[in-house]
Amino acid sequence: MQTKNVMIVGVGGQGSLLASRLLGRLLVGEGFDVKVSEVHGMSQRGGSVVTYVRYGDKVYSPVIDRGEADFIVSFELLEAARWVSYLAPGGKLVTNTQRIDPMPVITGAADYPDDLVRRLAEAGADVDAFDALAAAEAAGSGKAVNVALMGRASKHFGFPEDKWLAALRDVVPARFTELNLKAFALGRT
Amino acid sequence: MKKLMLGNDAVAEGLYDAGVSFVSSYPGTPSTEVTEKLAEFRGIHSEWAPNEKVAVEAAFGASLGGVRAFSGMKHVGLNVAADPLFTMAYTGVNAGFVIAVADDPGMHSSQNEQDSRHYAVAAKVPMLEPSDSEECYEYAKLSLELSEAYDTPVLLRLCTRVSHSQSLVETTGRATPPEKPYSRDVPKYVMMPGNAKRRHPLVEERTERLRELAESSTFNSVERGADAKLGIICSGTAYQYVKEVFGSSVSVLKLGLVNPLPVRMIEGFASSVETLYVVEELDPVIETHVRALGIACHGKDVFPLCDEFSQNLVAEKLSAYLASPVVSPQPPVLGSELPTRPPVMCAGCPHRGMFHTLKQNGVTVLGDIGCYTLGAAAPLSAIDTTLCMGASVSGLHGFIHAEGNASAAKTAAVIGDSTFIHSGITGLINTAYNGGAATVIILDNSITGMTGHQQNPTTGFNIHGDPAGKIDLEALCRAVGVNRVRVVDPYRLGECDEAVREETAADELSVIISRRPCALLKTVKHSAPLTVVPAKCKQCKACMKIGCPALSMTPSGARVDATLCVGCGVCAQLCKFDAMHSSQTDA
Numbered sequence: 001m002q003t004k005n006v007m008i009v010g011v012g013g014q015g016s017l018l019a020s021r022l023l024g025r026l027l028v029g030e031g032f033d034v035k036v037s038e039v040h041g042m043s044q045r046g047g048s049v050v051t052y053v054r055y056g057d058k059v060y061s062p063v064i065d066r067g068e069a070d071f072i073v074s075f076e077l078l079e080a081a082r083w084v085s086y087l088a089p090g091g092k093l094v095t096n097t098q099r100i101d102p103m104p105v106i107t108g109a110a111d112y113p114d115d116l117v118r119r120l121a122e123a124g125a126d127v128d129a130f131d132a133l134a135a136a137e138a139a140g141s142g143k144a145v146n147v148a149l150m151g152r153a154s155k156h157f158g159f160p161e162d163k164w165l166a167a168l169r170d171v172v173p174a175r176f177t178e179l180n181l182k183a184f185a186l187g188r189t
Numbered sequence: 190m191k192k193l194m195l196g197n198d199a200v201a202e203g204l205y206d207a208g209v210s211f212v213s214s215y216p217g218t219p220s221t222e223v224t225e226k227l228a229e230f231r232g233i234h235s236e237w238a239p240n241e242k243v244a245v246e247a248a249f250g251a252s253l254g255g256v257r258a259f260s261g262m263k264h265v266g267l268n269v270a271a272d273p274l275f276t277m278a279y280t281g282v283n284a285g286f287v288i289a290v291a292d293d294p295g296m297h298s299s300q301n302e303q304d305s306r307h308y309a310v311a312a313k314v315p316m317l318e319p320s321d322s323e324e325c326y327e328y329a330k331l332s333l334e335l336s337e338a339y340d341t342p343v344l345l346r347l348c349t350r351v352s353h354s355q356s357l358v359e360t361t362g363r364a365t366p367p368e369k370p371y372s373r374d375v376p377k378y379v380m381m382p383g384n385a386k387r388r389h390p391l392v393e394e395r396t397e398r399l400r401e402l403a404e405s406s407t408f409n410s411v412e413r414g415a416d417a418k419l420g421i422i423c424s425g426t427a428y429q430y431v432k433e434v435f436g437s438s439v440s441v442l443k444l445g446l447v448n449p450l451p452v453r454m455i456e457g458f459a460s461s462v463e464t465l466y467v468v469e470e471l472d473p474v475i476e477t478h479v480r481a482l483g484i485a486c487h488g489k490d491v492f493p494l495c496d497e498f499s500q501n502l503v504a505e506k507l508s509a510y511l512a513s514p515v516v517s518p519q520p521p522v523l524g525s526e527l528p529t530r531p532p533v534m535c536a537g538c539p540h541r542g543m544f545h546t547l548k549q550n551g552v553t554v555l556g557d558i559g560c561y562t563l564g565a566a567a568p569l570s571a572i573d574t575t576l577c578m579g580a581s582v583s584g585l586h587g588f589i590h591a592e593g594n595a596s597a598a599k600t601a602a603v604i605g606d607s608t609f610i611h612s613g614i615t616g617l618i619n620t621a622y623n624g625g626a627a628t629v630i631i632l633d634n635s636i637t638g639m640t641g642h643q644q645n646p647t648t649g650f651n652i653h654g655d656p657a658g659k660i661d662l663e664a665l666c667r668a669v670g671v672n673r674v675r676v677v678d679p680y681r682l683g684e685c686d687e688a689v690r691e692e693t694a695a696d697e698l699s700v701i702i703s704r705r706p707c708a709l710l711k712t713v714k715h716s717a718p719l720t721v722v723p724a725k726c727k728q729c730k731a732c733m734k735i736g737c738p739a740l741s742m743t744p745s746g747a748r749v750d751a752t753l754c755v756g757c758g759v760c761a762q763l764c765k766f767d768a769m770h771s772s773q774t775d776a
Contacts (some may be wrong), residue, residue, distance in 0.1 A: 047532035
């Protein structure tokens with residue numbers, strides 16, 4: 001099988017590491033060779049962060065390049081726009097509709113672009129935009145936004161739901177299992 | 190069963206399984222998790238040292254004393270530890286000793302892009318370079334064996350994409366290493382000139398024996414391609430990018446032992462292919478060796494010296510050798526320039542109040558390495574220089590002498606608690622000793638912040654979070670000869686302002702300790718988030734000057750993001766219209 005590429009992008013602190021751990025656990029369980037590449041350190045402080053997940057029969061490079069991503073899962077709209085050029089032809093962009101102002105917008109040095117979902121679609125991206133924060137809050141806590149978004153993304157990935165749920169149980173702390181299962185389900189419906 | 194494992198975790202597992210018993214490191218991205226993982230194994234000694242030099246010397250002592258030892262650091266950390274490294278190459282070791290050094294091509298979290306392989310060449314010690322987590326595990330184990338077999342410290346070179354990538358690893362369990370009781374050996378371990386003179390030839394001879402190993406060991410291997418048109422020599426991540434692009438269609442010489450480099454193996458490989466390329470990130474270390482053998486090759490004439498590589502870069506530079514031409518995809522792009530999203534100081538960061546004060550007072554600030562380097566970014570724009578660990582304090586001393594003492598009234602150094610202990614204290618001693626009216630501000634957030642909350646000698650806890658010796662910063666500063674030492678709370682802007690004005694004006698060396706724990710620490714209790722009273726907000730944007738990510742300006746006035754705000758109240762102190770209140774008192 002040719003290597004598949006998934007990017008998880010967002011803002012430092014949004015919980016993208018848990019999302020990549022969930023995906024990693026699922027894919028290893030499915031018997032794939034898997035590489036997950038994260039960046040730690042300075043960029044985590046509210047900066048733009050990206051995690052690469054690659055799987056297939058044999059995976060070499062840990063990173064994904066421009067035009068290669070079969071899936072981009074974005075935790076924030078502006079980040080979806082920033083990374084959309086990494087989408088492969090025929091790739092799918094699943095994005096949270098949450099907006100988080102970066103510092104240049106906060107200070108007034110730049111404007112947050114309007115109408116990003118429409119513009120992403122016009123630029124040729126196959127977009128599924130989704131309010132994952134609302135789904136997480138409906139499940140009981142906005143902190144489960146990462147899991148709600150992965151629930152939505154799971155509809156496009158094509159693995160059976162029970163495999164996702166088993167992986168989810170493995171990667172979240174026991175006391176948050178119920179919340180996360182609920183958030184995942186709300187995302188997936 | 191194979192497990193998905195971070196490269197750094199795999200290094201730790203490998204060292205543990207090879208029987209490592211003493212670990213001393215200083216945190217630094219991307220190396221930190223190796224030592225954090227090792228600290229999870231109880232029954233071995235792990236510690237954070239004050240700096241990399243101390244860490245390496247402590248680990249050397251443990252090796253001498255008979256247990257397998259390890260020290261981990263980032264690339265610039267090895268600069269600090271270079272002094273013991275170069276002479277340990279002469280003394281050799283007793284029990285195995287490995288230093289992991291993590292480079293950061295692309296500078297994801299570093300101040301420079303130096304290539305650590307030069308240290309292996311210059312210090313004449315072997316260096317292994319894994320290319321994924323599996324090799325991290327295997328090489329970590331083998332590095333301790335190699336260290337004992339060749340009586341040398343061994344460098345294990347990591348980089349961001351190896352350290353912080355997860356791939357599948359199978360572990361085997363901890364083995365008991367051979368006993369290595371210390372035995373006195375003055376000619377080997379006392380490096381005074383007469384002894385060192387006798388040791389140096391042994392170092393050169395060892396390098397030649399290691400080169401023989403490089404010719405035949407499994408660290409280095411040839412993967413024969415479908416045809417002989419192109420041969421590529423590579424190592425580490427560059428190997429992964431090459432394989433990603435070419436699979437098994439070209440011949441590859443993969444080097445795992447990157448110092449010393451083989452000769453016959455490279456000559457044989459070169460003669461078996463029509464065209465030879467060396468694909469290596471950063472400096473042309475392998476290429477220089479190949480050219481010195483009189484072998485024609487391509488390398489940095491085609492590939493860049495700067496930044497990290499990728500599969501697209503390799504495909505682009507070597508497109509002539511691809512079976513089918515690269516069709517550059519036309520990915521969707523958005524036309525307009527998107528606003529950047531640089532990293533920022535967190536909401537409630539205790540550094541913010543002090544930086545605002547320094548900016549307001551027009552102080553020239555010599556900065557240092559840590560989260561607070563972010564104080565250089567707009568809108569705080571409060572830092573003038575960042576060089577290396579400790580350079581704020583020592584640099585300020587020279588700066589004031591150059592500018593004349595009057596400049597002391599408008600200059601200050603800022604340095605974090607961990608960085609101050611790492612190497613700021615020596616600079617402070619220098620100023621106390623040689624004179625100067627400098628103002629040094631220790632931003633004491635009671636943790637090593639940027640690398641993800643490691644304990645240090647000022648926190649009162651050790652690497653396991655157990656109570657430990659705690660340095661009294663005030664007493665330490667007084668002991669080195671600073672008479673003016675005061676402590677301020679950076680959440681109180683008035684207090685900061687008074688201290689900065691008085692201490693910069695003082696005609697002698699002074700230290701301000703700006704003390705409040707990092708807002709991200711689990712032990713820190715947050716206050717209720719603030720809310721804005723819309724009727725009172727005049728949209729003057731005074732609160733926006735501090736660059737707090739919890740604050741934004743909307744057409745109806747300032748807005749506080751209650752999910753981010755920790756209620757530090759610094760913005761409320763800037764509001765002249767009393768528009769910002771605690772949500773708790775309002776309720």
